[in-house]
Amino acid sequence: MRFTAVYRCTFPANGLTICLLALSFTFCRAQSFDQPYRPRYHFSPREKWMNDPNGLVYFNGTYHLFFQHYPDDIVWGPMHWGHATSKDLVHWQQQPIALYPDSLGYIFSGSAVIDSGNTSGFGRAGKIPLVAIFTHHDPKGEKSGSTTFQNQSLAYSLDGGATWTKYAGNPVLKNPGITDFRDPSVSWHAKEKKWVMALATKDRITFYSSANLKNWTKESEFGERLGAHGGVWECPNLFTLQEKDRTRWVLLVSNNPGGPNGGSGTQYFLGDWDGHRFTPGDTSTRWVDYGPDDYAGITFNNTGGRRIFLGWMSNWEYANQVPTATWRNAMTIPRELSLRRQGEKLYLASRPVKEIDRLKPGLYTLHLSGIPVHDFSLHFSNAGGDELVIGYDQSANQYYIDRSRAGHVGFHPGFGSRYTAPRVSTVKKINLTVVMDASSAELFADDGLTVMTAVFFADQPLSTVRGEGVAINE
Numbered sequence: 001m002r003f004t005a006v007y008r009c010t011f012p013a014n015g016l017t018i019c020l021l022a023l024s025f026t027f028c029r030a031q032s033f034d035q036p037y038r039p040r041y042h043f044s045p046r047e048k049w050m051n052d053p054n055g056l057v058y059f060n061g062t063y064h065l066f067f068q069h070y071p072d073d074i075v076w077g078p079m080h081w082g083h084a085t086s087k088d089l090v091h092w093q094q095q096p097i098a099l100y101p102d103s104l105g106y107i108f109s110g111s112a113v114i115d116s117g118n119t120s121g122f123g124r125a126g127k128i129p130l131v132a133i134f135t136h137h138d139p140k141g142e143k144s145g146s147t148t149f150q151n152q153s154l155a156y157s158l159d160g161g162a163t164w165t166k167y168a169g170n171p172v173l174k175n176p177g178i179t180d181f182r183d184p185s186v187s188w189h190a191k192e193k194k195w196v197m198a199l200a201t202k203d204r205i206t207f208y209s210s211a212n213l214k215n216w217t218k219e220s221e222f223g224e225r226l227g228a229h230g231g232v233w234e235c236p237n238l239f240t241l242q243e244k245d246r247t248r249w250v251l252l253v254s255n256n257p258g259g260p261n262g263g264s265g266t267q268y269f270l271g272d273w274d275g276h277r278f279t280p281g282d283t284s285t286r287w288v289d290y291g292p293d294d295y296a297g298i299t300f301n302n303t304g305g306r307r308i309f310l311g312w313m314s315n316w317e318y319a320n321q322v323p324t325a326t327w328r329n330a331m332t333i334p335r336e337l338s339l340r341r342q343g344e345k346l347y348l349a350s351r352p353v354k355e356i357d358r359l360k361p362g363l364y365t366l367h368l369s370g371i372p373v374h375d376f377s378l379h380f381s382n383a384g385g386d387e388l389v390i391g392y393d394q395s396a397n398q399y400y401i402d403r404s405r406a407g408h409v410g411f412h413p414g415f416g417s418r419y420t421a422p423r424v425s426t427v428k429k430i431n432l433t434v435v436m437d438a439s440s441a442e443l444f445a446d447d448g449l450t451v452m453t454a455v456f457f458a459d460q461p462l463s464t465v466r467g468e469g470v471a472i473n474e
Helices: 139-144 354-359
Strands: 005-011 016-022 048-059 062-070 080-086 093-099 106-114 130-137 150-157 181-189 194-201 204-210 217-222 232-243 246-256 265-273 278-280 295-299 308-312 335-342 345-352 364-372 376-381 387-393 398-405 418-422 429-436 440-445 450-455 464-468
Touching: 048 080, 048 130, 048 295, 048 308, 062 093, 062 106, 080 106, 093 130, 130 181, 150 181, 194 232, 204 232, 217 278, 232 295, 232 335, 246 278, 246 295, 265 295, 265 345, 345 354, 345 429, 345 440, 387 429, 387 440, 398 440, 398 450, 418 450
Parallel strands: 048 106, 106 181, 181 232
Antiparallel strands: 005 016, 016 364, 048 062, 062 080, 080 093, 106 130, 130 150, 181 194, 194 204, 204 217, 232 246, 246 265, 265 278, 295 308, 308 335, 335 345, 364 429, 376 387, 376 464, 387 398, 398 418, 429 440, 440 450
């Protein structure tokens, strides 16, 4: 099936141009998109439960997405690493499960690297190993009251991620007695000629280093009294971005609960890494995404000069209760990260990857630019009376998403709410991109300086849009 429609509106009085696109709904995977709420171009599992993205890596022309997966139910259970691949970041093919639980425990979150120098010794016959670094979570140890039930382990693939072998020497990093000791994010640091691991350790991030991925040395700790601490810290990710000619270090840290709109959220820190220690440039609490539904996001390894982010499009407050029948939860669209300065402050910005525009995917996309800074709202609705409202409140200097009337909200007492995010741009005009796909809305304001993501569950597509404070004429 294929559906194409294009609408364009112009406003000569203020130069505002709005382009509304609903383009190319095509079937790219085995499951039926006729299932209620199933997104078309956000990855979701064919069936059963999914949460955190894991092991994001680009290898031999293929993007690999591993993910927390329970293949036996649509609620959280014993974790596996599910697997999906893509050539273009838009069309995903689900693959066989990569890693199953074993005698050491469930397979919790982690990362994947290309060991091109074969530092691990896993390579054979000239084949470059793809190495997964993950947390083994021992449920029996947790139940018994042990403090060492989470440890870090390895698995490797010599066939491009199709099959995996767990390292016989697991675990490679044993727990020193911290109840939350998980989610290793590993990358190669060429200048230091070593692997660096950022590990979530309860209320802070602990950094380790290794020459071979097997033997790890503690380097430093970060964040005990910095940033948001509404809950435990999870899913760190350390990487670099360029600000003109200067290299900046970025540290992502997810926090649950304690997000900017309640429940789950992912914060970021900008600073420097000296090979041993991360030093933040300032101590402000800043969020990758201010909406309720972008958590545990990390970036792909080995993407050259691009830094591509993917998050889990849900919230632990209600992830187990959302009204899907055979599958549960999806990922955000991939986003390209960059640094942007506003006055004296530096911010992390994110925008939809360029592949989405080039391939014209089946998304409902609204672009607005040149909007004067004043109150306005966009109302996405259907014939059944469901309505999602996205707008800007000038007095509060905030963007917002209101899903209180956007379909089913009764499955959780806090779901049907209005969520806000600050406008940090100092530019006199506003620009927005809104991406909608069946049951999700993603707002990118001011070239990605403010981002919000929210899921909703309307029984019919929100196929009509009207503006208040901005005129929309077809």
